[in-house]
Amino acid sequence: MEEVKVVLITGGSSGIGAATARLLAAHGMKVYAASRRGTLQTPTPDVIPLSMDVNDSEATRLAVAHILQAEGRLDAVVVNAGIGIYGPIEGTLEEEARNQFETNYFGAIKTIQACLPAFRSQGHGRIITVCSVMSVLQLPFQGFYSSVKAALLSLSQSLSMELKGSGIQCSAILPGDVATGFTGARKFTAASKDPASPYKEQMERNLKKIEHDELGGMSPEVIGRAILKQLQRRHMAVRVIPRLDYKLVGMLVRFLPAKTVLSALSRLYN
Template sequence: MAVNVVLITGGSSGIGAATARILAQSGMKVYAASRRGKLETPSTDIIPISMDVNDWEATQLAVAQILRAEGHLDAVVVNAGSGIYGPVEGTLEKEARSQFETNYFGALKTIQACLPVFRQQGHGRIITVCSVMSVLQLPFQGFYSSVKAALLSLSESLSLELKGSGIQCSAILPGDVATGFTGARKFTAASEDPASPYREQMARNLKKIEADERNGMSPDVIAKAIRKQLLRKHMAVRVIPRLDYKLVGFLVRILPAKWVLHVLSLLYN
């Protein structure tokens, strides 16, 4: 079944905006949802929607709005999210929960709003934007790593539940991408404590991860990987865009965890 109508969450900037542009250029009708409800770079080819993924009613209304206008919805790109930075020690429960609110429960609400529509149609595609950090962990990003691992598990469990339904799931695991993600990252109170025992370690670590992100790949690389899946008859369940990150993903899978953590410690501590 060809994909014509797509909803993208977090479509106002970064990976979501690039995906919206590239899918629209391929002739798809794209609805780009975000809290601000408008695109960073306005385009007449993309329809912006105001939708906070943490608001169940707004999420259902957005899906209903698309159905009223188009009569069907073929795919959803579950992409809205942001990062949080800080040591596990001293992070407040409410800070850890806030990381799961949008990135996990917001994604879940989006998927749950689309599933009945897809089931009734007998077809639909769910692309979930996870991260290479779904499969490898970095210091001071324990909550972001945890939530992206949870999201990958959700996507792959769901793909099993949906066998034979005509609904497909694919998880995309980007590496570093140059977007507003770096500037939007939140910092826990513990990470800003001048007396923190992790102060020097965090300073070195943050310098590296921010530089890696700022020098990261263009969001177009991820957008094209998403388009490729939407154009395939059978989507891959897990996709790591770009060869170098694919290799990282492969090594993480085959090497003992102790070795992987040792290398990560050398690079990121």
């Protein structure tokens, strides 16, 4: 098994990406933490900040080229950069929905495609995609976020089959609520701010619950440990839901009828 020595993490300036970068570096890996800000939450030896917008193909390609030039290798990429938009599907502008997909989906594709040639010529590489439990369950007023996370999970699983026999492995991590900058960075659609919205009361209840759950959620280190574990395994798991309670939720969603699941989620989140 090829030891993982050099890792690129997108969205490394905050939250899950920053915690994962620190943890991997503490386990002897050299980590390039990329973000638009290009800064680190806490300066850490062996974590190198990179300025890189995943929406910019050229910047993404150059960042990977820079790592290869400096290190002579790239063993893994953690595809983590993401934002969340909030609002009712009715009235969401096409541009708002496209922005959600631009960063979380097309940004992920740009990152993966920038890394694949190096992984292929090395004969090894690991692609860990940070999805969400919302890849397998949907919540109201986060319809586009749920959709983009489901799309990312599909992408990761299709890719894992395409890459069979290449020495390149894929793993999708599906976190539940994590206390990070994600809540504060959430983008509200114009329709969500409409004082005459027919969804006004539903959204008020919903937002209170999701913000409460996120801010009281698990620490990003829990997700960092799940990622580290995959990087240390000979064969990565195709899909990982960290923490037992969320694993159980994932199993319930899989085996219960969709109608039952949606009615339970609707009671909790509407």
